[in-house]
Amino acid sequence: MKKEDSLFVRTIRGAQCDRPPIWLMRQAGRYLPEYRATRAEAGSFLDLCFSPKLATEVTLQPIRRFGFDAAILFSDILIIPWALGQDVRFEQGVGPVLEPIASEAELAALDLNGIEDRLESVGEAIELINAGLGADIPLIGFIGAPWTLMTYMIGGRSTPDQGPAKKLLLEQPDLFFAMLEIVEEACARVLRMQIKAGVDVVKIFDSWAGSVPMSLRQKIVFDPIKRIIENVRTDAPQIPVIAFPRGIGASYLKFANEVPADVLALDQGMDPSLFDHANRKVALQGNMDPMFLLGSEAALADELVRQRDLFAGRSHIVNLGHGITPEGKIERVEQMIAFWRNAA
Ligand code: 1CP
Numbered sequence: 001m002k003k004e005d006s007l008f009v010r011t012i013r014g015a016q017c018d019r020p021p022i023w024l025m026r027q028a029g030r031y032l033p034e035y036r037a038t039r040a041e042a043g044s045f046l047d048l049c050f051s052p053k054l055a056t057e058v059t060l061q062p063i064r065r066f067g068f069d070a071a072i073l074f075s076d077i078l079i080i081p082w083a084l085g086q087d088v089r090f091e092q093g094v095g096p097v098l099e100p101i102a103s104e105a106e107l108a109a110l111d112l113n114g115i116e117d118r119l120e121s122v123g124e125a126i127e128l129i130n131a132g133l134g135a136d137i138p139l140i141g142f143i144g145a146p147w148t149l150m151t152y153m154i155g156g157r158s159t160p161d162q163g164p165a166k167k168l169l170l171e172q173p174d175l176f177f178a179m180l181e182i183v184e185e186a187c188a189r190v191l192r193m194q195i196k197a198g199v200d201v202v203k204i205f206d207s208w209a210g211s212v213p214m215s216l217r218q219k220i221v222f223d224p225i226k227r228i229i230e231n232v233r234t235d236a237p238q239i240p241v242i243a244f245p246r247g248i249g250a251s252y253l254k255f256a257n258e259v260p261a262d263v264l265a266l267d268q269g270m271d272p273s274l275f276d277h278a279n280r281k282v283a284l285q286g287n288m289d290p291m292f293l294l295g296s297e298a299a300l301a302d303e304l305v306r307q308r309d310l311f312a313g314r315s316h317i318v319n320l321g322h323g324i325t326p327e328g329k330i331e332r333v334e335q336m337i338a339f340w341r342n343a344a
Helices: 007-012 033-042 045-050 052-066 079-083 104-108 120-132 146-155 163-171 173-197 214-235 249-258 272-277 297-311 330-341
Strands: 088-091 095-098 139-144 201-206 241-245 263-265 283-288 316-320
Touching: 007 201, 007 316, 033 045, 033 052, 045 052, 045 079, 045 088, 045 120, 052 120, 052 330, 079 088, 079 146, 079 173, 095 146, 104 173, 120 139, 120 173, 139 146, 139 173, 146 163, 146 173, 146 201, 146 214, 163 173, 173 201, 173 214, 201 214, 214 241, 214 249, 241 249, 249 263, 249 272, 272 283, 283 297, 297 330
Parallel strands: 139 201, 201 241, 241 263, 263 283, 283 316
Antiparallel strands: 088 095
16 A cells, blocks of 8 residues: 555545544653653653664554554654754753854854754654554654744743744844744755655644734744745655644634645644635644543543534544643543544
8 A cells, every 4th residue: 555545645635534534743752651661761852862763663652552544753843953053952851951042153053064964863763664654654754843943942942932032033033034044944954854764744833833923923934834845845746744833823714825735733722614714625633632631531522522523524634732741541542543433
């Protein structure tokens, strides 16, 4: 079977299928005991990302356990700033810690040359994963969109309101947009490298898109993502692209009309009916609140029926509105999968 004939890619292309495909954001992660074991073996989080053997193992774990319809490369969005030469660490209990960029000199130290070489182990992981994946299970590669990467590159860590990046944008727009240009080029190159190594679908995570002021979303969210998609499609015109501009509310309609992604991933605040007004037909991915994987069986059962009704009649890929949390319960994931497998 070719990946193009998989349930996942056929659904993306708009085919009528017996049931929707299922995968979860952060499906490889701390809610799985086997992930925690491999993570402990790896030492640091970056060692896990950069070991082809261990990254392959954790990518395949949720496929083996649950039989999801797509795998997602185990890596992180912050390997791009790392590959550009910024100091990036992951600290237990804190999350990512980067040496913040706040001046022209610090920006000039970023190095686009050879970024693909510094991420060679990611290409090796993609080849190993493909060797271990079923012929009917596509592999998703990904990047963080420039704005989301820049919130970490400028803030130095996860910032509740993305304040440092916004401050730089408003106080030193020239520096901000010079940086955006470099990060955008890095994003396109890394996606091209992943596609060359063998991913079947790509996803662009703009997790903090919602914090960009409305009047600046065109320049900082829509246009860079559009250019990245056009860039990768010069060599890979058919590659399916999933976009995830999280938290942009009603402005997602404009995004849908302007950004040529094949799949729009919806956060839990979105209503799929918004896209009935779009100027094209597009597949939707979403959007159950990950909280329902922490609660009771009855609460999840009700929510699954609500989700089925919400997406009825649409090209739908089952997923969450954001990543599954470390507290997510395995029984609830099993319940969710069983519901959708029988939902036809
Ligand atoms: O120690 C650990 O195990 C750390 C937890 C963890 C994991 C499992 C991090 C640190 N990254 C990842 C993997 C990861 N990250 C994947 C793997 C594939 C899969 O989905 O299974 C993916 C796609 C990401 C993407 C990612 N990283 C995003 C975008 C998606 C989202 O959740 O919004 C973001 C914002 C990050 C940054 C990041 N990586 C890790 C942390 C703790 C953070 C910060 C998150 C924050 O600021 O809230």
